[in-house]
Amino acid sequence: MTDPILRFRRWFAQATRARAALPEAMALATADRRGTPTVRYVLLKEVTAAGFVFFTDARSKKGCDLAARPRAALAFYWDALGRQVRVEGRIVAVAAAEADAYWETRPRESRLAASVSLQSRPMPDHAWLLARWRRLRHVTGRGPIPRPSTWVGYRLVPDAIEFWSRRPYRLHFRERFERRQGRWRRTVLQP
Numbered sequence: 552m553t554d555p556i557l558r559f560r561r562w563f564a565q566a567t568r569a570r571a572a573l574p575e576a577m578a579l580a581t582a583d584r585r586g587t588p589t590v591r592y593v594l595l596k597e598v599t600a601a602g603f604v605f606f607t608d609a610r611s612k613k614g615c616d617l618a619a620r621p622r623a624a625l626a627f628y629w630d631a632l633g634r635q636v637r638v639e640g641r642i643v644a645v646a647a648a649e650a651d652a653y654w655e656t657r658p659r660e661s662r663l664a665a666s667v668s669l670q671s672r673p674m675p676d677h678a679w680l681l682a683r684w685r686r687l688r689h690v691t692g693r694g695p696i697p698r699p700s701t702w703v704g705y706r707l708v709p710d711a712i713e714f715w716s717r718r719p720y721r722l723h724f725r726e727r728f729e730r731r732q733g734r735w736r737r738t739v740l741q742p
Contacts, residue, residue, distance in 0.1 A: 555712040555728040555735055556600050559636055562714070563598070566629040578626040579605070581616035589616065595627075596653060602706040603638060604645060606653060609701045611670035617642050623707055633717030638709050645704035654698040662696040663687050713740075 566574035573594075580590040591613065597604040603625060607613055617623065625638040654662065667683040674680055687696075709730065716724040725740040 553735060553737065555709075555714070556598065558714060559638075559712065560598060562629070562632070562634055562636065563595075563627075566627075566632055566634070569629070569631045571629040571631045574627075574629060576627075577603075577605070579613060580624040580626070581613050582620050582622075583616050584619040586620075589613075595625075596704075602640065602643075602708040604649075604704055604706050606650065606702065606704045608665065608668070608670035608699075609703045610672075614670075614701075614703070617705060625707060635715040637711075637713040637715070638707060639711045640707045640709040643706050643708060645706050650702070650704045651698055653704060654702065659696065660688075662698075663691070665702050666696060666699055718742075 563574060575595040576592050577595050578590050579593045580588060582588045589612065593605045593607060593613070595603060595605060609615075609618070621642040622640070623642050625636075627636045629635075657665075663684055667687050668680065711727060711729045713725060713727040718724055721742060723742040725742060727738045727740055728735045729738070730736075
């Protein structure tokens with residue numbers, strides 16, 4: 552298969568059918584202004600020919616890193632299938648309308664949590680956060696919870712996608728696709 556996005560979608564569907572634990576969990580690696588790397592897990596919300604989409608608070612550590620250096624890497628690992636996918640590319644913000652649409656699909660309690668959390672900032676204790684959450688839940692009642700302007704979506708537009716398949720004797724199979732002049736070029740790599 553010469554289209555790595557289609558291959559990724561096929562592998563993702565297979566991981567989902569195999570009941571892999573959280574198949575949408577992906578490690579997101581970023582770097583701050585000084586180039587110091589950091590990695591954490593986020594959830595994939597969409598993948599299309601345009602790229603891989605996730606959402607977070609722009610004020611978070613990852614949001615600040617992406618503002619300073621709009622390039623990132625992703626890694627997926629599905630042990631049940633013996634497969635890994637790595638993705639590298641540039642980051643672009645999704646449109647506000649796309650963020651709004653996804654916001655509305657989230658459970659109400661999760662929207663409340665995202666609204667009260669100053670993600671990655673220190674707090675006195677967990678009770679402080681719960682009190683803020685309960686207060687907002689009380690104030691909003693059953694009314695709407697608008698998306699905070701700082702809660703945004705990002706799309707990683709891939710320059711490279713690498714597929715890894717576990718094989719016996721650690722003779723794993725690796726393929727790397729790199730986008731050059733709008734076309735994907737495939738290279739087979741040694742394990």
